Amino acid sequence: xxxxxxxxxxxxxxxxxxxxxxxxxxxxxxxxxxxxxxxxxxxxxxxxxxxxxxxxxxxxxxxxxxxxxxxxxxxxxxxxxxxxxxxxxxxxxxxxxxxxxxxxxxxxxxxxxxxxxxxxxxxxxxxxxxxxxxxxxxxxxxxxxxxxxxxxxxxxxxxxxxxxxxxxxxxxxxxxxxxxxxxxxxxxx
Numbered sequence: 001x002x003x004x005x006x007x008x009x010x011x012x013x014x015x016x017x018x019x020x021x022x023x024x025x026x027x028x029x030x031x032x033x034x035x036x037x038x039x040x041x042x043x044x045x046x047x048x049x050x051x052x053x054x055x056x057x058x059x060x061x062x063x064x065x066x067x068x069x070x071x072x073x074x075x076x077x078x079x080x081x082x083x084x085x086x087x088x089x090x091x092x093x094x095x096x097x098x099x100x101x102x103x104x105x106x107x108x109x110x111x112x113x114x115x116x117x118x119x120x121x122x123x124x125x126x127x128x129x130x131x132x133x134x135x136x137x138x139x140x141x142x143x144x145x146x147x148x149x150x151x152x153x154x155x156x157x158x159x160x161x162x163x164x165x166x167x168x169x170x171x172x173x174x175x176x177x178x179x180x181x182x183x184x185x186x187x188x189x
Contacts, residue, residue: 002075003098008189011079011101014044022052022060022087030060034067045095046079051086054113058149061094068096075099079189080176085109093153100185102176108184110153110164110172113146115139157183 015037018026026049037043045064064076078095080088080102089108092100102108119135121128150164159182164172176188 003096005098005186006077006101010042010077011044011046011189014046014079015040016043016045018046019048022049022054022057022091024053024056026052027056027059031063034063041073042075042077044077044079046081047088047091048081048083049085049088050083051088051109054087054090054146054149057087057090058094058145061091064094077101079103080106080108080185082106083109086111089153090149093149097156097183098186101187101189102179102185103189104176106176106188108174108176108179110150110168110174111170112168113142115142153184159184 016030016033018030018033020026030045034043067074068076076095077099078092078101080092080100082103082105084092084102084106086109089110092108115138117135119131121131146168147161147165150168151161153159154161154164174182174184176185179185180188
């Protein structure tokens with residue numbers, strides 16, 4: 001795979017254009033455009049999003065990762081515009097650092113996964129313990145998945161996993177030039 005830095009003209013006609021919430025509608029749109037780009041050697045994925053479902057972001061990301069491994073002669077490049085928040089940053093983390101680009105003034109936002117769950121405890125005591133343990137396991141697994149995404153994001157950068165884990169609970173916003181200086185992306189266009 002060619003990792004030569006790309007100049008602005010390479011981004012003139014992105015094969016995949018996505019904007020809005022990261023959800024199953026976006027995934028369907030992504031797959032339609034992704035499949036239509038199957039003959040292209042350079043596949044630019046342009047995204048603007050305020051976030052959404054992190055599991056959908058992971059599905060799209062796995063499609064990129066898998067295609068990159070199966071067809072190493074092809075290059076999959078991420079172009080973030082305006083806002084790449086939450087699940088958008090998760091999706092970006094699936095692209096090799098050398099294939100991540102942001103437009104001038106774009107902001108990344110990294111935060112912890114959120115959970116909203118009402119826990120009701122009633123019934124036999126052993127059942128109560130099982131309910132509590134199941135919820136705890138759900139939280140622990142979600143943290144593992146979250147941290148895997150954080151680890152992918154910082155590969156090849158000057159940012160440590162511990163730094164992301166420390167800043168993520170407070171919604172860490174990173175402007176495009178700062179992201180470049182931190183080594184999270186290849187370039188700002």
